[in-house]
Structures are given as C-alpha cells and as structure tokens.
Amino acid sequence: MDFASGRVYTIKIIVIKKIEKKVYIGMSGGVDSSVSALLLKKNDYDVTGVFIKVWQPEFFECTWRQDRLDAMRVCAKLDIPFITLNLESEYKKEVVDYMIEEYKRGRTPNPDVMCNKYVKFGGFFDWAIEQGADYVATGHYARTSRVESRKSKVESKNLNIMNKHYGVSNNTIMNQLVAGSDKNKDQTYFLWTLTQKQLSKTLFPIGDLDKPKVRKLAEKYVLSTAVKKDSQGLCFIGKIDIKDFLRNYIKEKKGKVLDENGNKIGEHDGAFYLTVGQRHGFNITRNIRGQDAEHMRNSVEKNGGLSLRRSGATGKGESSVFSECNQKQKKDIAPYYIISKDIKNNTITVSHSPKIADDESRIVKLEKINWTLGEVPDLSKKYYARIRYRQPLEECRIVESYKVIKLKVENKIKENIEYELHFENPQKAITSGQSAVIYDGEVCLGGGIIS
8 A cells, every 4th residue: 555645556476386297107116216206206296106017927927916016115105196007918919929929030039128119118108198297207227318400400501690690590409318327237228219209208317326326215215125126037027037938839849959060969949949149048968078088099099009108109198188188078068159040940050159250240230220319320420339238339330231212102202221230340149139229429329120
C-alpha cells in the first residue's frame, strides 16, 4: 500500500519448481546398477528402477529370482519405484536363437553384444521412452560426450560467412561413445551397436569410476549388493558351460582332432561347439609315452645299441637320445590350441601355438557394421581396434572392400558398403561371429561382426 496516495498494490509471487528429468534405469541386482541408481538419485533425477525379466532355460538353475529380489531391496533403500519388465520373447529370439544358429554355422557369436542391441537398448530402451522417460541408464563402464559432426565441419566451410551474418549455427552436435575410466572394466566393446538416437538419451552414471570406488560407495550407503560378486557368463542367465547349454539344441557328433600335418591325434564331440583359439573341449588320445619310448628305442638302435653311453664311443649316446625324447615329451605336454575348424567334415586342427598366417591374419572382414556417430570415419586416418574383449588395442586402417548397388527403392539407389580392417601386425585367432570394435583414442567409433 502506498500510504501517500492511498493506492493498494497486489504482489504476485511465482514459485518456479525445478523439473526433474525422468530416468528409467536397468537394475540387474548387481552392485554396478545399484550404485548407478544411487548416483542418479543423489543428482536429483526422477529415478525408476526396472528389472528386465528374460527367457531362462528350464534345464539350468538360474539366479533371476534372487537378482530381482536384490534389485527390489536396493530400490526400496533408495526410495524409488520398482518395475519388472518382461522381455522373454525378445531375449529368446534375438539372443538365444541367434546364438544357437551361429554355432550351427560353425561361428562363435557374442551374445552380450546382441543382448545390449536387442534387449537393453532395444526392448527396454524403446519401452522406457514410450513411458515418458527422458533418459535410460545402465550400469555399464562407459561414458558419453558431445562433439561436432565431422560432416558438419566440412559443410560449414561454405556456409560460415552467411551463418555468421544471420547469427545461425549449422553445426550438428553428435554424441560420442567413450571408453570407461576404469580400463580393466571398460565395456564399450559390447556397446558398438549403439546409435545416435540411443546415445543421446543414455546415461552411464559409473563411467567415470573404477570398480573399487563403486563398491566403496555401495558400502558407504549400505546397499545390500555392496559385496555381491560380479555376474559372469551368458548375459542375464549367468555362468553356464556353453557346450552343456548347446547340447540341448545341437546333437553331439564325434569328430577327429588333427595335427598340422593332418594326422589324427584325438577326438571331439562336435566342431560347432568349439572356437578357434580355444585350448580345451577336445581330447588328445595319442599315446604320447608309448610313442616316445618307441622313438627312443629306434634312435638308440640306430646309434649302435644300448651300450653306447658317455664312454667316448662314436655316435649319439643313450643320454642324448633320452634328452631328445624329453624335449619331444615336453612339447607334447604343452597345451594344444584350435587353429582351424572344418564344419563340413567335422574336424578341428590343433597346434601348440595359435597359428598366424601371412597376409590373411592382418585383414579382418566385417559385416553388419554400425558407426556410433552415424557417419563413416575418415578413412585416411589410422585407428585402433580389438577383435576380442580385453585384447590390447591394435593399430589398423579401415578399408572399403566392395560396393553392391541394390535395386531402386522409391527412386533411391542404396549402396551396401562392406569394410575390412587392415592391421599393422598379424592377429591371432581371428574368429568369425565375434565382434571387431574400432577406436579413435578413447572414442568407440563402432564395429562389426567378423565374417
């Protein structure tokens, strides 16, 4: 009120409420997703925990009920809603059935990659966004960052003057997939199928932490999963013997184990169960001791009989023959590695060391390629890649192998471009069906399936 004029003024107070971003986080019942939910809650996100129920084999004891209970307990502790999402059909079709068919073809698939593509960032991601989530989060050891598109940088050279005049930016901001800070736990190898749509709406809360720090946070905030062991084995199902699992879908078929000279030295239960580079899962039945004894006797006889010892007699003595036999026996005791498979003839070839071919082992052909930035990298640059999880990064170049021009569709001609990785150094145990993942420094550019 203005006492001088007698006028009365009304003051309207507007309270602006902070709008919390809604996040649906996949809760596996492990410590990583538990701490991820904790960090989101502490950063004022509106968090909902989601346990993904997937198909489980009846012939194995699975832990999903206990995992679900652990996830529920963490959500109750954090006072956030908990939802169970059933994605059994998606998991069975895209992960399990895919895995079985790949093994039947003699390839070695990576089910964790397919689980991320079709379940976590497929069924779960799509459902969460439909429910109104602003973001989806997981407990992966990975990070994201934003960068200007390489394509927009090139285009901007011709448009900069006009854009500056009108105050317009033509830059396209892209979302990068970046390796986790904990190099021992980095999981970007399994995330190479992610697209810009997914990366723009995905959070990795523990990407900047290492595993010991994650466990310390779980202990500090008294989360029930703080000391729970990490899950291992098949995605969502747990630790199982792949051969035992496949026996329920692929009938055993006895076959020969061959050495590098084509000689039979053992047996196996089916070449489709086995992987190049593997050193178990087959039996060496050759009588090594018997062969060495016969070899020793023959060698001694050739050198004048058993009387030839270290008496200065001419020829190879018995002691040297025994030494030769011991060396051979040591070699036979060394582990055998699978260096090739012949699915048609159901044979495997083994060697005491993983085989490295000449030029072919430097070239890895890829199929079903995905570029995480949505654009092909600069092919004039050198990059790094790995063809198996935890393998040290190897220097390589990305090379276009061929183009297939398809029929016109809606007046557009589509090109199917295949790519190869040309490595600086030969690669051991290149395995069809596995993933080759490409990096530019810490940035995961994408990858493909080894063909």
